[in-house]
Amino acid sequence: MSTPQAGILQPLPPLARYLSFSLAPDSDVSAGLAALQAVVDGERTVAGIGLAPVSALGRKVAGLKPFPPLNGPGVELPSTPFALWLWLRGEDRGELLHRARHIEEALAPVFHLEESWDAFKHDGGRDLSGYEDGTENPTEEAAVEAAIATDGSSFVAVQRWIHDFRRLEAMQPEERDDCIGRRRSDNEELDDAPASAHVKRTAQESFTPEAFVLRRSLPWAEGREAGLMFVAFGHTVDAFQAQMRRMVGLEDGIVDALFRFTRPLSGSYFWCPPITDGKLDLSRLHD
Ligand code: HEM
Structure with missing residues (x-):
């Protein structure tokens, strides 16, 4: 029986490391994927596969598509495809570092490590802006319904x-709260939030069809730079894409006020295969 990768549905870990890989030219993709199956358990390490290895095998995964380079008034979203994305979940930074090193070694020479980002839970689950993140996430059965397809697969937007x-600190507290649409002090939703408020832009029930996703984002930091590693799982990428289109103003010209203090540097979609008999089930690629 196939089950989803368990790490998708579990609560956020205290620490994480995200690895993004490219595909080496003319490499043995099947051997690389076999190596991947040996190092990924779906729980401590969650895997997402990009388009490159799928098309190198001459296959298609229904629902896996390129991340669209969406542009709205004054905002540009980069699309940065990767062949493979790994989410290492843990509680010890040194252990994560060594796990990442071993995985990198095991996947070479097929998958080449392009980026590695350290992430952490902050103040019980807040974004570094100080706002609680994840409040309106679906839970239990609704989380499974939002994030997992019937065969146990999931798709992730990163x-x-x-x-x-x-810029954030130059704003008055009311202006900051208006950007999000919730009060930072007590997380209450503002009755009179402007249409540009982030939670107005993304209100999941307000889409047709409703656009629920399971957000599993964590703050990241590297030297003096920091922000949010936004990670949203869905049974397709459609709900994320509908939210993103509205955030950049493609529906009504109103841009999400989040962009006043933050911007995305990357954007990718991946397919997160199910687990069968304890291993990533890649049968969709080999049938
Ligand atoms: C730096 C980037 C972002 C930050 C700091 C951020 C922060 C937040 C915060 C503080 C909330 C309110 C509490 C909650 O329900 O979680 C929220 C809600 C939400 N965000 Fe974001 N977010 C970011 C990017 C995104 C993106 C890119 C999307 C999707 C395209 C998104 C989708 C959502 C959704 C669906 C909700 C819940 C809306 C509802 O149904 O009430 N967020 N976000």
């Missing part, structure tokens, strides 16, 4: 956002 803390 975007690394970088915050401009000087």
